[in-house]
Amino acid sequence: xxxxxxxxxxxxxxxxxxxxxxxxxxxxxxxxxxxxxxxxxxxxxxxxxxxxxxxxxxxxxxxxxxxxxxxxxxxxxxxxxxxxxxxxxxxxxxxxxxxxxxxxxxxxxxxxxxxxxxxxxxxxxxxxxxxxxxxxxxxxxxxxxxxxxxxxxxxxxxxxxxxxxxxxxxxxxxxxxxxxxxxxxxxxxxxxxxxxxxxxxxxxxxxxxxxxxxxxxxxxxxxxxxxxxxxxxxxxx
Amino acid sequence: xxxxxxxxxxxxxxxxxxxxxxxxxxxxxxxxxxxxxxxxxxxxxxxxxxxxxxxxxxxxxxxxxxxxxxxxxxxxxxxxxxxxxxxxxxxxxxxxxxxxxxxxxxxxxxxxxxxxxxxxxxxxxxxxxxxxxxxxxxxxxxxxxxxxxxxxxxxxxxxxxxxxxxxxxxxxxxxxxxxxxxxxxxxxxxxxxxxxxxxxxxxxxxxxxxxxxxxxxxxxxxxxxxxxxxxxxxxxx
Numbered sequence: 001x002x003x004x005x006x007x008x009x010x011x012x013x014x015x016x017x018x019x020x021x022x023x024x025x026x027x028x029x030x031x032x033x034x035x036x037x038x039x040x041x042x043x044x045x046x047x048x049x050x051x052x053x054x055x056x057x058x059x060x061x062x063x064x065x066x067x068x069x070x071x072x073x074x075x076x077x078x079x080x081x082x083x084x085x086x087x088x089x090x091x092x093x094x095x096x097x098x099x100x101x102x103x104x105x106x107x108x109x110x111x112x113x114x115x116x117x118x119x120x121x122x123x124x125x126x127x128x129x130x131x132x133x134x135x136x137x138x139x140x141x142x143x144x145x146x147x148x149x150x151x152x153x154x155x156x157x158x159x160x161x162x163x164x165x166x167x168x169x170x171x172x173x174x175x176x177x178x179x180x181x182x183x184x185x186x187x188x189x190x191x192x193x194x195x196x197x198x199x200x201x202x203x204x205x206x207x208x209x210x211x212x213x214x215x216x217x218x219x220x221x222x223x224x225x226x227x228x229x230x231x232x233x234x235x236x237x
Numbered sequence: 238x239x240x241x242x243x244x245x246x247x248x249x250x251x252x253x254x255x256x257x258x259x260x261x262x263x264x265x266x267x268x269x270x271x272x273x274x275x276x277x278x279x280x281x282x283x284x285x286x287x288x289x290x291x292x293x294x295x296x297x298x299x300x301x302x303x304x305x306x307x308x309x310x311x312x313x314x315x316x317x318x319x320x321x322x323x324x325x326x327x328x329x330x331x332x333x334x335x336x337x338x339x340x341x342x343x344x345x346x347x348x349x350x351x352x353x354x355x356x357x358x359x360x361x362x363x364x365x366x367x368x369x370x371x372x373x374x375x376x377x378x379x380x381x382x383x384x385x386x387x388x389x390x391x392x393x394x395x396x397x398x399x400x401x402x403x404x405x406x407x408x409x410x411x412x413x414x415x416x417x418x419x420x421x422x423x424x425x426x427x428x429x430x431x432x433x434x435x436x437x438x439x440x441x442x443x444x445x446x447x448x449x450x451x452x453x454x455x456x457x458x459x460x461x462x463x464x465x466x467x468x469x470x471x472x473x474x
């Protein structure tokens with residue numbers, strides 16, 4: 001089946017979690033807005049297309065299904081492509097971890113947009129500094145400590161079972177985004193994130209992922225996405 | 238099977254979405270922390286219990302499975318109790334809508350905690366007023382408009398298919414919480430939320446839900462939960 005992925009052009013954003021899964025399994029997919037422009041997304045958001053309406057991108061068209069919400073898309077794709085164990089219990093565990101990744105991604109976003117997504121970062125800098133400080137000192141170590149412990153309690157190398165899964169791909173992307181946005185804070189957590197670091201390296205070395213990361217399809221992080229590097233929000237202290 | 242639900246005592250919170258599903262199907266369950274105190278939650282969060290560790294409550298013990306993340310718990314329970322159609326496509330649609338409810342619930346929470354969950358509301362009032370204004374004027378109408386349209390594009394009465402589902406229960410709870418927290422803003426959206434209002438009334442009239450809402454098990458909303466009524470964050474204008 002040829003999938004169609006819809007996500008805003010110009011940023012990795014939440015679409016990147018889906019893109020990594022599609023790339024890792026060598027799926028046949030079109031990255032539709034990148035080919036045709038962001039305008040193709042709008043009819044879906046306005047409810048002018050059949051299928052369940054997405055609230056926001058990313059969404060994936062798979063035959064007649066239109067599937068939105070990043071974790072939901074991944075939970076749909078993964079069993080079709082061997083990116084999660086076949087047991088219902090494992091799939092439930094994987095979704096639990098993925099939804100916790102969703103939570104920290106939303107909190108990372110809100111460090112630069114604590115007051116409103118309609119305002120520019122520049123118009124909420126003071127609040128952003130406070131939210132980012134709470135994120136760096138409290139939430140970031142709590143979330144990463146949780147994922148580190150999840151790896152440890154499993155086999156030390158994978159999030160789920162004894163095999164690579166979509167959760168591992170998302171943990172790689174989470175670490176990459178956090179390293180970009182908060183290099184100082186992340187360096188300070190180096191010792192507490194050894195298993196996450198090792199997992200990230202293994203994911204980056206997977207042949208299809210390595211080829212993707214090296215391709216023009218992998219955009220650089222930038223200050224329009226979820227993970228933004230504003231030195232005032234990181235901590236050089 | 239007897240389920241064990243774990244959630245902080247004293248508030249409805251995210252646990253209420255799970256509680257409504259359990260009550261609606263007449264499930265046999267223990268609300269463990271309410272019976273034994275919040276202390277029973279901590280060993281799970283510290284990873285001292287078997288099973289996949291939850292990051293936060295609510296979590297549900299079902300036999301040997303420990304399942305966390307509200308939407309994930311609902312997606313687990315629903316097919317076992319007829320709270321979602323049996324087709325994979327319908328279950329995928331239901332999870333998509335439920336995760337969008339998760340998103341607005343998080344944004345409703347952040348109106349009173351825009352800077353940090355570690356600070357009291359009283360220590361982030363100015364930022365809360367700004368975030369709440371953006372929520373009321375932009376995000377709230379956008380999310381509720383989306384759910385209203387989802388009902389309309391379906392059969393006008395249900396979120397999924399032609400039958401009651403867990404998503405309908407969660408939409409009821411969302412509307413109840415928003416009515417409590419933002420009575421003025423919600424009154425202003427009355428005409429744009431007719432289907433959501435009618436759905437909420439039908440849910441509240443379901444015999445088991447009516448009995449539950451009337452029981453001491455249903456706590457009142459209060460200013461420790463997700464949906465808090467701070468007049469400064471609503472809009473009497």
